[in-house]
Amino acid sequence: MKHILLAAMTCIPLMAQADDAARTITTQGNKQGATACMACHGADGGGTAAAGFPRLAGLNAAYIARQLHDFRSGKRNNPLMQPIAKALSDTEIQQVAAYYAAMPAPAAAPAGGDPALLRKGEALATTGDWNHEIPACFQCHGPAGKGIEPDFPAITGQSAVYISNQIAAWKSGARANDPVGLMKSVATKLSADQVKAVSTYLANHPLTNGNQQ
Amino acid sequence: MKNTIATAMALALFAMSGMTAAASKTTTPEPVKAPVFTPPSEDSIPNDEFGQIVRQGKNIFDDTQHYAKQYVGNSLNCVNCHLASGRKPDSAPLWGAYVRYPAYRAKNKKVNTFEQRIQGCFKFSMNGKAPSADSPEMIALVTYSYWMANGAPVGAKLDGAGYKALPKPAIAPDFNRGKAIYAASCQICHGADGEGKKVDGKTIFPPLWGSESFNWGAGMHQINNAAAFIKANMPLSKGNTLTDQEAWDVATFVMSHERPQDPRFKGSLEETKKEFHNENCKYGETVNGKVLGGAH
Numbered sequence: 035m036k037h038i039l040l041a042a043m044t045c046i047p048l049m050a051q052a053d054d055a056a057r058t059i060t061t062q063g064n065k066q067g068a069t070a071c072m073a074c075h076g077a078d079g080g081g082t083a084a085a086g087f088p089r090l091a092g093l094n095a096a097y098i099a100r101q102l103h104d105f106r107s108g109k110r111n112n113p114l115m116q117p118i119a120k121a122l123s124d125t126e127i128q129q130v131a132a133y134y135a136a137m138p139a140p141a142a143a144p145a146g147g148d149p150a151l152l153r154k155g156e157a158l159a160t161t162g163d164w165n166h167e168i169p170a171c172f173q174c175h176g177p178a179g180k181g182i183e184p185d186f187p188a189i190t191g192q193s194a195v196y197i198s199n200q201i202a203a204w205k206s207g208a209r210a211n212d213p214v215g216l217m218k219s220v221a222t223k224l225s226a227d228q229v230k231a232v233s234t235y236l237a238n239h240p241l242t243n244g245n246q247q
Numbered sequence: 248m249k250n251t252i253a254t255a256m257a258l259a260l261f262a263m264s265g266m267t268a269a270a271s272k273t274t275t276p277e278p279v280k281a282p283v284f285t286p287p288s289e290d291s292i293p294n295d296e297f298g299q300i301v302r303q304g305k306n307i308f309d310d311t312q313h314y315a316k317q318y319v320g321n322s323l324n325c326v327n328c329h330l331a332s333g334r335k336p337d338s339a340p341l342w343g344a345y346v347r348y349p350a351y352r353a354k355n356k357k358v359n360t361f362e363q364r365i366q367g368c369f370k371f372s373m374n375g376k377a378p379s380a381d382s383p384e385m386i387a388l389v390t391y392s393y394w395m396a397n398g399a400p401v402g403a404k405l406d407g408a409g410y411k412a413l414p415k416p417a418i419a420p421d422f423n424r425g426k427a428i429y430a431a432s433c434q435i436c437h438g439a440d441g442e443g444k445k446v447d448g449k450t451i452f453p454p455l456w457g458s459e460s461f462n463w464g465a466g467m468h469q470i471n472n473a474a475a476f477i478k479a480n481m482p483l484s485k486g487n488t489l490t491d492q493e494a495w496d497v498a499t500f501v502m503s504h505e506r507p508q509d510p511r512f513k514g515s516l517e518e519t520k521k522e523f524h525n526e527n528c529k530y531g532e533t534v535n536g537k538v539l540g541g542a543h
Contacts, residue, residue: 161289164331169483174436176446185435213435219484 056133067121080140083193092139096184098131155235197233304391320375336407337479343408410475425500456504463509473498
């Protein structure tokens with residue numbers, strides 16, 4: 035009991051400080067050139083669907099941190115995110131990643147879509163298209179697409195615009211920070227119809243929190 | 248309709264290959280091409296009592312941990328070695344196996360029925376217990392396999408059946424080269440220590456060695472089999488991107504780790520090795536100062 039109390043007394047203030055620092059960055063920026071995350075990623079971390087800004091709430095911390103490092107180094111090419119990531123310290127990256135990982139995934143209103151298209155998307159997400167050596171999305175991104183730490187992010191509850199943009203980026207080579215080139219391999223095999231179907235389905239799939247071991 | 252055409256084509260090809268073989272008796276021998284077969288699509292499983300058992304078989308196949316858990320002794324599901332619910336060519340598809348049984352097997356020096364072959368999978372690959380031939384689980388698995396082989400010629404070695412044998416590599420397979428390939432291409436899914444990955448207690452990426460993997464009696468522990476599987480199917484979605492040499496090297500690395508004992512263990516490692524582990528196998532050998540198969 036004594037130990038628990040001691041641990042609580044020493045750890046909680048530190049954690050709370052990190053949490054406060056992260057909250058400040060996400061709501062106001064870090065005054066060193068990093069603008070407030072929420073301006074694009076929403077106050078609830080849910081992203082801005084129409085603009086293709088992804089949800090961050092509930093994504094696993096290791097994945098978020100790696101993306102920020104990759105934006106900073108240019109390994110993930112993004113003119114909006116690069117200057118922001120460059121203005122963040124290693125510690126701030128860790129803090130922000132942990133902050134968003136702990137945030138509950140917001141419930142988004144279903145965007146809707148043609149039922150036949152949704153069924154086709156569901157088949158890709160759950161079964162894949164093995165005639166073209168395309169595994170099911172959930173085979174790597176985990177059941178219900180909620181992600182597997184550290185390398186496979188949650189994909190359900192991302193907007194159709196974000197998902198289809200990323201697939202297009204892997205296909206063209208504009209995004210190339212996928213480990214083992216797994217997403218490039220899948221993206222190059224997906225037809226335009228399949229991209230539309232799967233991104234519509236994932237955007238409509240009930241949200242689940244990430245952080246899966 | 249599509250299936251009918253595919254079946255007709257497969258039969259025609261089979262007939263043609265038969266004719267080639269017959270003709271070659273008098274002329275120059277020509278290599279016989281394996282007939283191509285396309286299994287029926289999943290949405291053509293009939294909505295009747297038969298179809299219900301087919302679906303049950305598919306469920307057991309995809310989620311063995313849940314639907315046949317009393318027979319499983321590790322974290323694996325059938326689908327881990329037979330990708331795409333047992334339909335992917337060069338991944339030991341069910342339609343390729345079903346038409347090849349009963350068959351004589353050197354493994355136990357007997358003619359085995361298809362049921363006995365599946366019992367072997369449970370005993371070795373699943374490190375578990377064999378379901379009896381008349382158990383509901385076995386009936387469902389056989390029914391699913393039969394349905395998937397619908398229209399395939401009985402006895403034919405179909406194109407894509409089993410694992411496509413890889414020629415021996417140019418240089419002897421090497422543990423350390425394999426280790427580097429594993430780190431670069433496999434570890435992301437199967438973990439730094441081959442432990443695989445679970446989500447909510449369910450295996451997503453299968454463990455490749457250790458107590459939760461297949462045992463020393465499983466066909467996959469043989470380096471040639473593993474290399475053939477890896478070459479055609481790994482990393483997932485990137486089949487045939489590793490060179491033959493890389494596939495042999497990484498298979499050698501993976502199969503140089505400890506796994507559950509061979510259920511045919513004779514009480515002595517030497518004896519068991521002599522009888523069952525003569526080829527393509529690290530059982531009973533010393534790797535990094537430890538005798539494999541001896542930690543039991």
